[in-house]
Amino acid sequence: EVQLVESGGGSVQAGGSLRLSCTASGYNYSRLCMGWFRQAPGKEREGVASIRRDSGGTYYADSVKGRLTISRDNAKNTLYLQMNSLKPEDTAMYYCAAGPPAYCLTRLRQDDFGYWGQGTQVTVSS
Numbered sequence: 001e002v003q004l005v006e007s008g009g010g011s012v013q014a015g016g017s018l019r020l021s022c023t024a025s026g027y028n029y030s031r032l033c034m035g036w037f038r039q040a041p042g043k044e045r046e047g048v049a050s051i052r053r054d055s056g057g058t059y060y061a062d063s064v065k066g067r068l069t070i071s072r073d074n075a076k077n078t079l080y081l082q083m084n085s086l087k088p089e090d091t092a093m094y095y096c097a098a099g100p101p102a103y104c105l106t107r108l109r110q111d112d113f114g115y116w117g118q119g120t121q122v123t124v125s126s
Contacts, residue, residue: 047108
């Protein structure tokens with residue numbers, strides 16, 4: 001069993017920055033692929049980014065490339081999402097997810113991740 005707790009969300013103006021964190025416990029965190037997903041009101045949950053267990057590779061949705069950066073610190077069991085140049089369309093609930101490494105760097109599908117946090121809200125105003 002893996003427990004995930006997100007933090008760092010908030011309200012910012014367009015062009016601003018936020019850093020989300022996700023702390024994991026309950027399993028060997030360093031073995032898992034980690035990812036960030038988001039869900040805007042009235043929309044389906046979509047994948048944002050993923051990172052391999054050894055930080056040797058990352059994968060991003062086209063909509064966030066160049067603005068959002070995923071990273072992890074296995075010594076601290078923590079996942080991060082640095083969000084720069086934020087846009088109003090980035091407004092959503094952001095979820096941390098963990099799963100086996102099979103598809104970690106090739107796709108962002110919810111079904112590939114078995115563990116989820118409760119989410120942290122990010123609101124970007126224009």
